Amino acid sequence: MNTVLWILYGGITLWSLVSIILHGSRPTKSLSWLLAVLLLPFGGALLYYLFGVNRRKFKFFRLKQTEKRKMFDEKYRNLNALDHELDFDSVKNKKLATLIKKSTLLSPYDGNKVTVLHGGEETFDSIFKALEKAEHFIHLQYYIFSEGELMDKFHSVFEKKIAQGVEIRLIYDSFGSSSFKGKLKKRFRKIGVKAFPMMPIRFGNLLFTLNYRNHRKILIIDGKVGFTGGVNVSDKYIKPISDLGVWEDLHAKLEGPVVNSLHRIFVKDYHFAGNEDLLLNDTYFPEIKTQGNKIVQIVAAGPDSKQPSIMQQYIGMINAAERCICIANPYFIPGRAVVQALIIAALSGIKVQLLVPEVSDSRMAKFSMFSRFEQLLEVGIEIYLRPDFSHSKMILIDGEIASIGSGNFDYRSFEHNFETNALLYDDELTRGIQNQFDRICGTSDCLDYTTFKDRPVWQRLLEGIAKFFSPLL
Numbered sequence: 001m002n003t004v005l006w007i008l009y010g011g012i013t014l015w016s017l018v019s020i021i022l023h024g025s026r027p028t029k030s031l032s033w034l035l036a037v038l039l040l041p042f043g044g045a046l047l048y049y050l051f052g053v054n055r056r057k058f059k060f061f062r063l064k065q066t067e068k069r070k071m072f073d074e075k076y077r078n079l080n081a082l083d084h085e086l087d088f089d090s091v092k093n094k095k096l097a098t099l100i101k102k103s104t105l106l107s108p109y110d111g112n113k114v115t116v117l118h119g120g121e122e123t124f125d126s127i128f129k130a131l132e133k134a135e136h137f138i139h140l141q142y143y144i145f146s147e148g149e150l151m152d153k154f155h156s157v158f159e160k161k162i163a164q165g166v167e168i169r170l171i172y173d174s175f176g177s178s179s180f181k182g183k184l185k186k187r188f189r190k191i192g193v194k195a196f197p198m199m200p201i202r203f204g205n206l207l208f209t210l211n212y213r214n215h216r217k218i219l220i221i222d223g224k225v226g227f228t229g230g231v232n233v234s235d236k237y238i239k240p241i242s243d244l245g246v247w248e249d250l251h252a253k254l255e256g257p258v259v260n261s262l263h264r265i266f267v268k269d270y271h272f273a274g275n276e277d278l279l280l281n282d283t284y285f286p287e288i289k290t291q292g293n294k295i296v297q298i299v300a301a302g303p304d305s306k307q308p309s310i311m312q313q314y315i316g317m318i319n320a321a322e323r324c325i326c327i328a329n330p331y332f333i334p335g336r337a338v339v340q341a342l343i344i345a346a347l348s349g350i351k352v353q354l355l356v357p358e359v360s361d362s363r364m365a366k367f368s369m370f371s372r373f374e375q376l377l378e379v380g381i382e383i384y385l386r387p388d389f390s391h392s393k394m395i396l397i398d399g400e401i402a403s404i405g406s407g408n409f410d411y412r413s414f415e416h417n418f419e420t421n422a423l424l425y426d427d428e429l430t431r432g433i434q435n436q437f438d439r440i441c442g443t444s445d446c447l448d449y450t451t452f453k454d455r456p457v458w459q460r461l462l463e464g465i466a467k468f469f470s471p472l473l
Helices: 002-023 027-039 043-052 064-079 091-104 119-132 149-163 183-190 203-209 259-273 309-320 336-347 363-370 373-378 411-416 427-442 449-453 457-468
Strands: 108-118 137-142 167-173 194-198 218-221 225-229 250-255 294-301 324-328 351-357 382-386 394-397 401-405 417-425
Touching (some): 091 401, 108 427, 119 225, 119 250, 294 309, 351 427
Parallel strands (some): 137 167
Antiparallel strands (some): 294 417
16 A cells, blocks of 8 residues: 555656646746645645646646637627727827737727725725616626625615616626525526626536636626726625724726726626627627726736736836836735836836735735835835725826726736736826825835844744745735
């Protein structure tokens, strides 16, 4: 028996080591996996198979559902104006917009109205007012769609709107919305909601989908009004149901031509998750007239994307900055490329400010995040610790361009999750978010480099351990 186990262990370990060496995307991440496989017999190889295998080269990206997504892109290319051109006066804006367009096929659109929403109460107040006005359909997808007061309100509104003839389609992440099953899901389906999980965690596909999650938050009403940002459907955004208190976040209400881009992402994901035909017709993609004067571009990426568009967007914004960079994120665990871009910006005389929560829902993520602070503080980057927990994912540059959405500054958002950001090319909107950012920084603790450098050894040790595993988070 021992001989069989040794042979099995040797074979699994050898396969893992060869796979890591041949298909590893980054030396640091590959080294982490190599050590995990060698130090954790069987367990390390299992973790690598679940979370480390580059699915772009394996079965996940040959699945039938992935072919559906490719077919969607081909059909959508013929039905929508992906070649839409917008003449920017600013070279900075034009360069960034071109990067996103070539990476995602999503163009910037003018003629939009944008309402930036601060916090859960303001966000859901706006959402439910918009839902009450729905006439034809409501399409929504959330990473977390959890039981509670908000879910009950969605159910009540949905029941009323379906009775009026409104179609409702819901897709949710099967991991983030793990409680949305059984009687709870039947409750919504019973009233006529078409609800499907994205990449359901089942025995047959567990090894190919567990590490890939749909982290998007999208709501489309009649193809004319859209919402996206960082707020999930969870009561923790409206009342203190945990030790972290009420979660803060940013969201955006979009009205105008850019809603087509946001809706395209939903329809593609819905086709991926459900069994309905593609929803590509005038009913779901009506012609949208100008609603305002804001320029907006949607940024979307996932594990099946050819380019890591969220990471490219953030690096593109950092490199384009001329005066200042402001970042707010709860999970600031970027790779070397992003860290070096920020260091170069700071050394070039650009003011760089980072706002993160002092408390976190993940101790591992917090220590990993803190492990990067010393080298950032050393080059003059200002780091502020806000006392409450903020889930906002935001980056501003030069008071001119703002991004809010679901994408974190971490490996998971860059490589493993389906994410969506809204890129706002507008001084007025950016200044409004900037004012809020400055106000919070003014009431938060600013880290001092000398003091932080002398932090206790035990904290450095925990940070080092967490940093070692950061490529796996």
